[in-house]
Amino acid sequence: MQIITTDIIVVGGGGAGLRAAIAAAETRPDARISLLSKVYPMRSHTVAAEGGAAAVTLAEDSLDAHFQDTVAGSDWLADQLVVEHFVKAAYQELVQLEHWGCPWSRKADGSIQVRRFGGMKTERTWFAADKTGFHILHTLFQTSMKYPAIRRLDEFFVLDLLVSEQQVLGVLALQLNSGELFQILAPKVILATGGAGRLFHYNTNGGIVTGDGMALAYRHGVALRDMEFVQYHPTGLPGSGILITEAARGEGGILLNKDGYRYLQDYGLGPETPLGQPQNKYMELGPRDKLSQAFWQQQQAGLTADYQGHAVVYLDLRHLGVQKLAERLPFICELSRSYVNIDPVQQPIPIRPAVHYTMGGILTELQGETSISGLYAVGECASVGLHGANRLGSNSLTELLVFGKAAGEHAAQSLPPMPRSQSTAATEQAQTQQRRLASLFGGKQQQSIASLRKAMTLAMEQGCGIYRDEQGMQQCRTTLVSLQQQLAGLKVSDHSKVFNAELIQYLELSFGLEVALTLCESALARKESRGAHQRLDPGLTQRNDQDFLQHTLAYRAADGRVALRYQPVRITCLPPAARVYGAAAKQGA
Amino acid sequence: MPDSAGARRPYLQPLSRSWWLKHSFFLRYMLREATVLPLLFFCGCLLAGLYSLSQGESQYQSWLAFMAQPWVIALNALVLLASLYHAKTFFELFPRVMPLLPAPLMIAGQWLGTLLVALFLLWLFGAIG
Amino acid sequence: MEKTIIIQRYNPEQDQAPSAKRYQVPFDHSTSVLDALLYIQQQLDPTLAFRWSCRMAICGSCGVMVNKIPKLGCKTFLRDYPAELTISALDHFPIEKDLISDMAVFLDHLQAVKPYLINDSQNTEPHRQTPAQLKKYQKFSSCINCGLCYAACPQFGLNPEFLGPAAIVTAQRYNLDSRDQGKAQRMPQLNGKNGVWACTFVGFCADVCPKQLDPAAAVNQGKVASATDMLISIFKP
Structure with missing residues (x-):
């Protein structure tokens, strides 16, 4: 078993992990930051996010509005202090990414273009065509190459956290290409391992999204919070679950049942908005949970169609026209042609809900700190308290940046002066795991x-x-x-x-x-x-x-x-109210 | 990357000399590169012609006789074909390197240019009009 | 309906060199090469090693040779092939095991071209960049780092030091970005003997690129930039 000593370990090379590593390297250029990932970082599932990242941008928008949308979207289960912090920090983080080269889509005058997204009152979603996650991930990955402090350990699989007396000591990891075990010691470990969508049969997630980091922390006594809240994305391709972005609806796409009827108006999201004039929080721009639930209701009522044995409804984009589809939704067209053999210009796309996101995760404080000293969690594997019972689309890409940065900075600022180079507790724990690993092998x-x-x-x-x-x-x-x-x-x-x-x-x-x-x-x-x-x-x-x-x-x-235990929800200024969309929201307001 | 001992033994297949026979795409590429060979012959002919001119009339006449042999004509016909093939590949690649106009337009423009230059030269040497 | 999948297997702990193994795989209209590999791993032979994740042609993990042509497994469908097809690890990279190749050399080349925006501005607002300026580099920013272009490039096969298509595409991507000021820092790499001039415009990389971003064009546009850069440096005092 090899031993590496380092200052900060980041587990996971997706958006949150890379942002944390960069923040740590900027805070402490002299620190040794080890970025472990079970895949090459640019394969991480951030890459598949399509729609965009939210931040208050337009003059007519306000932090309050973003706050209210997020809290109401969460069905009042979000931590309001966290949401306040988040909406304030969001804009500057997207600008930071712009300064690192992210190819955000632009208006004719060269300023940032924002688009509509479900559950959001106004346009506030920054996007890079329909490959926002891809561009964010590659921008961060390539930017991370600028920092000599960041040392990548690609294709290392973390088997266990090394912990003694509620203090993290490092991780035990398996190098995949050699099968060698590594004890990697550091006073700070940041988990950024992503969600657990692969627990479900129909999901939009990559094969690597298996909930590893959540289990690592959980096994050491850290709480997993609000795990029951799992987001179904209303528009996945049948069979594969491949994601068709919400931006398709933000740009004006409509949902039809087998009779060509816009069924969402029957589920508290109406009245029907005119074709080509999508309206925030109405119909197709309702929140994801409501839309997925409406599908289920339609299926029960026998109003869904069949696509190769899968119940489906249809996402109709035809009225957007060739040019807008090519400019705003090129990837969606490519996916639809490749995987269901349908050209969205000519035909509606068959879709069905698929598990997309785990709102819950490792319980953390505002800077990503967990109950184990020196252990942090950020991104989808964490529950910092932003999403509550339902996440609004385009809040999570911004979350990676805001909280990734916070955790990276906090870890770097609080580095102890002299890291330990050896630890008997860690070695003992590593040897136990090594024996356990050896015992896993057997015959056919x-x-x-x-x-x-x-x-x-x-x-x-x-x-x-x-x-x-x-x-x-x-x-x-x-x-x-x-x-x-x-x-x-x-x-x-x-x-x-x-x-x-x-x-x-x-x-x-x-x-x-x-x-x-x-x-x-x-x-x-x-x-x-x-x-x-x-x-x-x-x-x-x-x-x-x-x-x-x-x-x-x-x-x-x-x-x-x-x-199980329970924890009260922190409510700073928005008391619980009925969660309504469509015309009902207007009456309530 | 830390050194890892033991089990790791990456296998690298060295590129064989015949790599370009593996795929028709590579074959076409080698053909493009090989168009230089007939061109070399043509250049040799041209240089010999120039040299013979400096050596007087009889030398020039025997060069003309050499050029009129069927096999030399056949080879020079091959030169023409090779040059046309090379031109085709070149004209198609050029718009990708210098994307000034839509590619089909640039390709057509280059062929038109070639045609005009050819006509001008033919006119200059009295072969036409 | 079944097809025969022939896989070049290599286990570094047992084999001297890769050897072919045949598998029968059921398929329908939507079965991809990746689906076939997953079927083999789950139903026939759990020791088969290959990389994959997103299965929607954006993470770049599942590049393999299908009938000797570099392809993304998830975007290549059995329906388009005759009764037998052969799958092997990407050409020109060292094979770690079965269909997994060592991509480290590619990542080194990527890092070598300084693939990040170089700009000292301390502005707290976004740069202005018009859609036309964005369009200049947008295509080249869509590289998914799958490595197919390296497997298609005989020059990289002959000389692994050659920066190769994707790295040069990325250098071009930043050089063409109106917000970038780092071109001067990237040119030495591109001008060098393993830079753009090592490319002979075979052009196969453009054919195999799953994102159709024409790496060959990027490299050869790089030659124009490189020539201009060298000319300027000659006449500069």
Whole structure:
């Protein structure tokens, strides 16, 4: 086992991790920053974000409006202090990215162009055509090459955090191309490992989005907060789940059921807005949870169409015309032609909801600090408190930047003067893990890891999908526990060291099952409907602020089971109110 | 990247001498590069012609006789074909390097230019009009 | 319906060189090469190693040779091939295992061209950049770093020190950006013997680029820039 000592470890090379690494390098150019990632950083899933990043930009917009949209969008489960901080810092972060070269789309006069997005009162979403995440990721990745302090460790898979007496000591990682173990020691570790969308069968996420970082922290006693809130994106391609950006609706795309009817007007999002005149917070520009739920209702009513065995509705972009599609949504056209063989210029695109984002994650403070000293979490793996029960589209790319920077700076500023070069506690822990790793190998197996994984994703889809009920979730929990036991009995049959895919899938599944259980348990215990968590059980179909205006905290109990606690929601200035869109919002205002 | 011991043993297939036979695209590329060979022959002819001029009439006459041999004419026909092929590839590549106008327009412009120059030279040497 | 997938397998812990293995894979109209590889790994042989993630042609992980042509596995469909197709690791990179190649050399080349905006301005507001100025470099900013162009480039195959198409595309991307002032710092790399002049305009990189951003054009536009730069430096006192 090799030992590396360094000052700051960033785990994950997506938007949040890169932003944190750069912030740390700018704060302490003399520090040694190790950027670990299980893939080359530019493969990280930030790359697939399409629509844009939100910040108050137009003169007629205000921080208050962004704050209110975000809090209402969260169904009042967002931490209002965090949201205040976020909306204030957002603009400067997008400008910073502009200064690093991000090719933001422009108006004719050369100023920044902003577009409409669901749940937002006015246009405030910066975008780079329909490849915003791609451009943000590559801008950050390429900018990170400027800093000699940042040392990349590409294709390193973190097996465990090294922790002693509630102080982080570093990480234990596997170098994928050699199979060698590395003890990497640092007083600061920033987790930026992304979400856990791959727990579900239909999802828009890349294969690497397996919830690793959440499980790493959870196993060391850090709480996972609000895990029951999982965002279904209303427009994924059938089968693959490939994302068709919300910007398609922001630009004027409409949703139709099998009869060509704009069904959203039947679900509190109307009245119907005229074709080609999308209006913020109405119809197709309602929030994602409401739109995905409307799909489910249509499916129950038998009003969805069939595309190769998948229930679908249609996203119609034809009226936008060839030129606008080519300029604003080129990637969407390319995806649609390649993966469903449909040219959006000629035909509507079949779509269906798919899991997109995990609102919950590792409980952190404003600067990303967790309950373990020296351990931070940022981005989708974290729950800093921005999204509550439902995330608004285009808030998360900005989140990566705002909180990535905060964590990187905080970690760099609070570096102890002399890092430890050796630690017996760390070595002991690493050796235990090494033995555990060795014990995972065995002979040829009856069952495959792939089959267990599939069983997990189907169970989650069934039990913890768009609508949930007690019985379904209990069944899901039973399945998950059984799968955990089956996995524990399973051995890895491939004994090779170099790029052992089976081993990595085993480890990812064991992380994933742990995270899935926290999700299921948190959902079972939340006996109300709020945001993305919608229950069908009688009496639980409404929001219940009396009992559940609270965050769920999932801890790992000594026996490995999930222990739940609750945390009050911080409300600074916007008291809970009914969450309404469309014409109803106007009446309320 | 830290050194890693043991199991890692990257395999690098060296590029074989015949790499350009592997794919028709590479073959076309080599053909383009090979157009220089017939051109070399043509240049040799031209230089020999010039030299023979300086050596007096009889030398020049025997050069003309040499040029009139069927195999020399055949080779020079090949030179023409090769040059045209090279011109075609060049004209198609040029708009990508200097994207001044839409590519089809630039390609057509270059062919037109070639044609005009050719006509001018033919006129100059009295072959036409 | 089934097709035969022949994969060049290489396990550095056992094999001296890659060797072919055949698999039968069911397919329908939407089955991609990546789907086929996942099927093999999940159903037939869990030891098969390959990279993938986004499965929507944007992360750049799944580049492989399909019938000797560099392709993104997720954007190449079995329906377009005859009954048999051969898949191997990207040409010109060292093979770590099966379909996984070592991309380190590419990342080194990328870093060498200073792929970031160089500009000292301390302004706290965004630069102005008109859509026309954006358009000048926009295409070249769409490189997904998949490495297909390197696998298509015989010059890179002959000389791995050659910066190669994608790195030069990225250099051009920044050189053409109206906000950038770093061209002078990038030119020495581009002018050098492993820079733009090592390219002989084979042009295959442009054919295989999954984002159609014509790296060959970028490299050869780089030659124009390089020649101008060298001429200027001759006449400068």
